[in-house]
Amino acid sequence: MGLGGMKIYETHVNTRNLKQSIEFYQSLGLELAYVINERRVAFFWLGEAGKKEQMLGVWEVPADKFVTSHFAFGVTLEELMKIPSFLEKKGIELRPSFGLDTSEPVVHAWMPAASYYFADPDGNSLEYLALLEGEARPEMGAVHLSTWNEVNGNHDKRSV
Missing domain, CATH: 3.10.180.10 (2,3-Dihydroxybiphenyl 1,2-Dioxygenase, domain 1)
Structure with missing residues (x-):
């Protein structure tokens, strides 16, 4: 069931x-x-x-007894694009992930979803994640949003 x-x-x-x-x-x-x-x-x-x-x-x-963990907040893509300035105003730094810098969201092409990563004061890994429209492309791995958009024929970073 x-x-x-x-x-x-x-x-x-x-x-x-x-x-x-x-x-x-x-x-x-x-x-x-x-x-x-x-x-x-x-x-x-x-x-x-x-x-x-x-x-x-x-x-x-x-x-x-402390062990770090991870979880993600689900947001819209429009909200995700505002995350860098939202966190910067609070003195919270974005973290590079999957070998990619923080200049734009990282896309997990197998889902597909775009993300920004950061940490809480204890080092727990936190993420803002927005699901993307379109077919999953697991062969792409993790890429910046602009790369995802180019492959999918979408040249506007803010839309999917």
Whole structure:
């Protein structure tokens, strides 16, 4: 039995400093939902205002138990194109990925999706990701958006 409408409701990352992480994730626009100080965890709502369809949990753990992880925020391509200036205003640097610089989004041609990568204060790998129209081209690997657009006959970086 397939569950075609299934999606991830909740995911979690670890932190070494809960207060710092709360401030960081709020700076990205996440709504703080609930903090349980005794358990050293904070929960954030993601998605459209008032819908409460997805949640991020951030758990403070001792340094010797800390392990980095990764997750991606889904956005539109139009929103993705604004991410560099959005993060720069917050003092957050984009990270090169898959051997490509941060001059433009990286396209994972097998999906296809365009992404920008960055990190939270603990080094967890975070990503803003926009699904792209068109057929998957896994043979291309990871390329800049301009290369993806050229191969697909689209010369406007902002459209797909």
